[in-house]
Amino acid sequence: SQTIHQWPATLVQPVGSPLSLECTVEGTSNPNLYWYRQAAGRGLQLLFYSVGIGQISSEVPQNLSASRPQDRQFILSSKKLLLSDSGFYLCAWSPLRNTEAFFGQGTRLTVV
């Protein structure tokens, strides 16, 4: 069966520090991968999605970047965190277009 792993579960980082969140999917090949953010009191905002290795689409101009170095690995990064980067970050995968996406447990990032 397919599983998605996202870590860490919680993270407290100072302003200006770098960020790296990693997400891996097991049990499937060539998944569509997504990074979402849920800011306090807001909905799910799509940040990046990828349909293949090295193929990244950015939805929102921001302080973040994403990379897909391997088929089932998706990384969210920042060189210098801002206070406004605080939120709940979710990685998700879907097997095909027009199917449901499956989410990881999320990372609570607090920038202080």
Add this chain to the structure above:
Amino acid sequence: DQQVKQNSPSLSVQEGRISILNCDYTNSMFDYFLWYKKYPAEGPTFLISISSIKDKNEDGRFTVFLNKSAKHLSLHIVPSQPGDSAVYFCAASGQGGSEKLVFGKGTKLTVNP
């Protein structure tokens, strides 16, 4: 530009009654719609979906209705249970071949015992 809209941030219903959550979309290229349920500090879990070739899909207590002409869908939960209390997100995909899944801002459902 918010392409998927959930205009009610919250909804409160009594246990045993029907819960109706609404969602509107603006992009006529969307052809697949989903509902997710989310508890605090957890990832969303998939509930039910509907393709644009249908107008209704039912799974147990959950039914999703799609009105393409109005660009509107709704989720009915009957009967509502206290364990259904969560945030419900509507999502859509299929923008002419785009792979991305776009979510609304969510509706917080509270089912009172």
